[in-house]
Amino acid sequence: MKARYLGRGIGLASVVLLIALVGSASAKDQWFVLGEKAVKSMDPSAEIKAEEGKMWKEDIKKTKISVEGADVEITKVVLRWKGKKDETITNVGVLKSGGTTAEKDAPGREATLLSVGVQYKILNSKPTATIKVWGYD
Numbered sequence: 001m002k003a004r005y006l007g008r009g010i011g012l013a014s015v016v017l018l019i020a021l022v023g024s025a026s027a028k029d030q031w032f033v034l035g036e037k038a039v040k041s042m043d044p045s046a047e048i049k050a051e052e053g054k055m056w057k058e059d060i061k062k063t064k065i066s067v068e069g070a071d072v073e074i075t076k077v078v079l080r081w082k083g084k085k086d087e088t089i090t091n092v093g094v095l096k097s098g099g100t101t102a103e104k105d106a107p108g109r110e111a112t113l114l115s116v117g118v119q120y121k122i123l124n125s126k127p128t129a130t131i132k133v134w135g136y137d
Contacts, residue, residue, distance in 0.1 A: 029137060034063070034113065036132040039072075041122040048133050049115045059110040060135035065092075065118070066100040070126035076119040079104065082112035094123065103136070 037048045065077065074092035081087070084107045092101055106113070116133050 031064075031134050031136050034060070034133045034135045035116075036130055038128055038130050039118075039120065039122070041125075041127050044121075045117065045119045046131065047115055047117050048131060060106055060113060060137055061110055062103045062105050062136035063113055063116075064100050064103045064134045064136075065095075065116070066098070066132045066134060067095045068097055068130045068132070070129035071096050071123040072129050072131070073121045073123055074101070074118060075121070076117075077101075078117035080114045080116070081107055082114050084108070084111055097129070100134070 035048050035050050037046050039046045063079065065074070071094060073094045075090065077089045077092055079087040079089070087104070087107070089104070095101065113133070113135065118131055120131070122129050
């Protein structure tokens with residue numbers, strides 16, 4: 001009888017452990033904001049870095065950019081990676097307010113993004129917009 005209870009206990013513990021592992025793996029892989037910057041229509045470009053006093057996450061797998069507050073034409077994006085060659089993307093196109101760029105894989109399996117340079121033009125006579133840099137872990 002004790003062997004049967006022991007077997008059931010081990011089985012239950014195995015199921016709980018499996019659920020915990022699956023839950024933690026799916027919770028880890030998600031999009032999060034690395035940094036953001038309010039930009040003005042008078043400026044032709046912006047450098048987006050981590051918020052003051054914070055380090056950007058070391059092991060992102062992908063990145064993307066979103067805009068809020070206005071439609072923005074992005075002509076050039078420079079991704080500056082730690083220990084890797086900078087990547088330049090040209091003619092990104094127009095992002096509608098609330099829209100995002102296509103995802104860009106990090107060089108190698110994972111990498112640290114130091115900063116992002118963006119050349120842009122705010123459309124429809126709006127004075128400002130917010131550009132956000134996202135990371136996927």
